[in-house]
Amino acid sequence: MPLLELQNLSVAFGENAVLSGVSYALKKGERFGIIGESGSGKTVMSLAITGLLPEGTQRGGEIVFDGTPLPRNERDMARLRGSRIAMVFQEPMTALNPLMRVGAQIAEAGSLAGTNPGIENLLREVGLDPLHAARYPHELSGGQRQRVMIAIALAGEPDLLIADEPTSALDLITQRRILDLIAEVCDRRGMALLFISHDLKAVATLCQRVLVLRRGEVVEQGRAAEVFGTPSAQYTRTLIAAAKPRIRAVAAPSEPRPLLQVENLARHFRQPGRAWFLPGAPFAAVDGVSFSLAQSESVAIVGPSGCGKTTLARIIAGLDRADGGRMVFHGAASSSPLSPHHRTSPAEEPGPTDTSTRVENGNRPRIKSGEVQWWGERSGRISASVDATTYRGSDLPRRLRRDISLVFQDPYGSFDPRLEVGRAVAEPLRLEPGITPAERLKRVAESVEAVGLSPALLNRYPHEFSGGQRQRLAIARALVTRPRLVILDEPVSALDVSLRGDVLTLLNRLRAEYGLAYLVISHDLDMVRSVSDRVLVMEKGQIVEEGRPADIFEHPQHRLTRELLAARLPDVA
Numbered sequence: 001m002p003l004l005e006l007q008n009l010s011v012a013f014g015e016n017a018v019l020s021g022v023s024y025a026l027k028k029g030e031r032f033g034i035i036g037e038s039g040s041g042k043t044v045m046s047l048a049i050t051g052l053l054p055e056g057t058q059r060g061g062e063i064v065f066d067g068t069p070l071p072r073n074e075r076d077m078a079r080l081r082g083s084r085i086a087m088v089f090q091e092p093m094t095a096l097n098p099l100m101r102v103g104a105q106i107a108e109a110g111s112l113a114g115t116n117p118g119i120e121n122l123l124r125e126v127g128l129d130p131l132h133a134a135r136y137p138h139e140l141s142g143g144q145r146q147r148v149m150i151a152i153a154l155a156g157e158p159d160l161l162i163a164d165e166p167t168s169a170l171d172l173i174t175q176r177r178i179l180d181l182i183a184e185v186c187d188r189r190g191m192a193l194l195f196i197s198h199d200l201k202a203v204a205t206l207c208q209r210v211l212v213l214r215r216g217e218v219v220e221q222g223r224a225a226e227v228f229g230t231p232s233a234q235y236t237r238t239l240i241a242a243a244k245p246r247i248r249a250v251a252a253p254s255e256p257r258p259l260l261q262v263e264n265l266a267r268h269f270r271q272p273g274r275a276w277f278l279p280g281a282p283f284a285a286v287d288g289v290s291f292s293l294a295q296s297e298s299v300a301i302v303g304p305s306g307c308g309k310t311t312l313a314r315i316i317a318g319l320d321r322a323d324g325g326r327m328v329f330h331g332a333a334s335s336s337p338l339s340p341h342h343r344t345s346p347a348e349e350p351g352p353t354d355t356s357t358r359v360e361n362g363n364r365p366r367i368k369s370g371e372v373q374w375w376g377e378r379s380g381r382i383s384a385s386v387d388a389t390t391y392r393g394s395d396l397p398r399r400l401r402r403d404i405s406l407v408f409q410d411p412y413g414s415f416d417p418r419l420e421v422g423r424a425v426a427e428p429l430r431l432e433p434g435i436t437p438a439e440r441l442k443r444v445a446e447s448v449e450a451v452g453l454s455p456a457l458l459n460r461y462p463h464e465f466s467g468g469q470r471q472r473l474a475i476a477r478a479l480v481t482r483p484r485l486v487i488l489d490e491p492v493s494a495l496d497v498s499l500r501g502d503v504l505t506l507l508n509r510l511r512a513e514y515g516l517a518y519l520v521i522s523h524d525l526d527m528v529r530s531v532s533d534r535v536l537v538m539e540k541g542q543i544v545e546e547g548r549p550a551d552i553f554e555h556p557q558h559r560l561t562r563e564l565l566a567a568r569l570p571d572v573a
Contacts, residue, residue: 001067003028003192004049004160010060011044011053011216018044019216022061028159031186031193033207033224035200035239037496038468041216042196043090046162049194050087051077066159083113086158090165092145093413096137102148103133106155113156122151125185127177134272143170143305150178154185161186162194167202168493171304171523172567179206179569198468198496200243201569204228212236228572240572242498247505247530250512256294257330258388259485259517260316264325265289267311267541285311286322287541295484296511298518300528300549302564303538309521310409312538313487316519317406318396329400330388402431405478409489409521411470415462422458425477432481447476450506452499468495475503482514489521504530525568529553537561 002025011019019041026032034042047053049063051070063070065085071077081087089095097105103119110117120130126147137145146166153161163182167175183206186193197203203210204224211221212233220233231237266287271280285308293299301309314320316327389400396404405428408414415424426444429435435443445455451472462470472495478486491507492500508531510516522528528535529549537545537552537560545558556562 002026002064003030003066004194005064006045006049006061007064008061009045009048009063010058011041011048012058013054013056017216019048022213022216022218024211024218024221026160026192026194028192029186029190030209031183031195031207033203033210034194034196034213035198035203035210036213036219037239037498038198038466039215040213042213043164043466045213046087046164046194046196049162050081050085082109082156082158083115084159085162086153086156086160087162088146088149088153088164088166090168091410091412092149093137093410095149096145098137101134101136102140106133106148106152109152110155113158115155115157117155117157122154123148125154125181126151127174127181139269141306141310143174146170147174147178150182157189158191160192160194162196164196165198166195167197167199171302172525172564173304175202175523176567176569182206199569200228200239200497200572204572205569212239239497242501243572244526247501247508250296250508256297258292258328259295259297259330260293261328261330262289262291262293262316262325263327265312265315265322265327266324267308267315267320268323284541286315288325289538289541289543290325291536291543291546293485293517293519295517296515297534298511298520298532299534299536300520300522300532301536301538302522302525302528303560304564307538308541309538310489313406313489313519313521315393316485317404317487318391318394318401319406321393321395326390326392328388328390329396329403398431402428402481403484404487405481405483405485406487407474407478407489407491409493411474412462414474415470417462420459420461421465421473422455424462425458425473425480428477428481443480444476447480448473450479450510451476452502468499471495472499472503479510483516485517485519487519487521490523491520492524492527493522500527507531525553525564537564 004026006023009019009022010017022045034045036042044053048059049070051074053059065080070080096102106117106119106122119133123130123132128144128147132140132144137148140148147170150166161182167178170178179202182193185191193207195203195207207224209222210224210227212219212227212235214235219235220227220231227236228240231240267285268282269285271283273280289312291299301312303309311320315322389397391397415421422444425447426440429440429443444458448455448458453469453472453476465473471491475491488507492503495503504527507518511518518531520528520532532549534546535549535552536543537558539560545552545556545561552561553565556565
């Protein structure tokens, strides 16, 4: 007898059908993957199984759990959630209680399920230090919050674990560890898994069977090896082909002009001590970081969760203030856009014969893979020119704020839930003096269409979009002011594979046409190879290796770089 069985499940919001005639069965201890584009109904299906559909939703068909139809009564359904059915949500920042320490939330989940989980053991299982139990969700990185969510789900020792994009915010090393952990826990406890993900590699690695969903209907299902190896549906073949897109990148000008110089940047955070009057030692999130960024250059920063990538990005964007060091932002934008300079891929550029030289960054050595020298690196510290502005983060002048845009990692948390998305996307245009209402509407429509959405959706609210659609809106909002520097914090992690290539192509086109510079923060090494001219590897607040993508990925010198490359998942086909 199957543990979970869906019989002709249909879900509709008013007149809009989200799921139509979905049927499948999940055996005890089986790992079952659901793949499909954003908006195909994957998350709605998981909400239907857990009894969390919004009020007023029309649900048809039957959901049978362990031989018994799921109760329609909320009190009876609540007894199943946590103890027998647990769920890991896609966006941990909105799922966690911001007023409770994460250790208390793990303990609460176990208490409600009638178990007594060891909080320290659960945190170690998901790769977190037990000291993190005393922290609040906002004090953790995106990947760390996702690991806390997994620990909460495991606290009740459920029979069925529903994981909605559980590894989308994790770095490669942690992703591999979490996938191995989920497989091990499922095998050890005999727990079934319903794994929802855009990452075909993760689904192929973890799941035994796969279901392909498109516009609420089942396109194909079967054993993972057969679906990915010999797909019968054209839609499945399209998804597999899009999993590794070929992106034609752009080259920076041969004589790049200065844009941003980061010098010895540092940011420390206070940590709780053993008592309120005994503060803990300060934690160095950013520790002596120095690098330069030229106009129309794309630099990527990679590293494990919690290494300081997002903190560094927030300081550069003026959303946080550094404790030490400085940044210099240079000059006014050119009046005419740069001409595009195409090449096949930055990773295919031949590097120098000497692939491992060491340079000094303060008292800490940094590995340089290849001889990549941009403006400001040969001469060390720079002197600010007449048109340069020196700042330390939040003191960034207002006149320059429209020149620096940031795409946040968590799209839902970055949008005002009470504001229509059209108004949210247009908000940055307040920094543009003298713009007319007609021009404002035109700029918003162009940005939204550029990321693959229709302007007709602009009167909706953020909660009415899927996670991938919200991420595309976040990118549109960042581009609406036509900035000179765009900081992209995991720009495609929430997008399905069929759209990632389109968004990356869009970013490269905008860079070529307008001379945009990118600072890309990502766990996706394939994406980094496609869009970056240089790669910086970051660990514990410090940059430990830098170089061209080809040199970094083919001849890694630092231990962390080798671990990141070794953790990459195999291609699905």
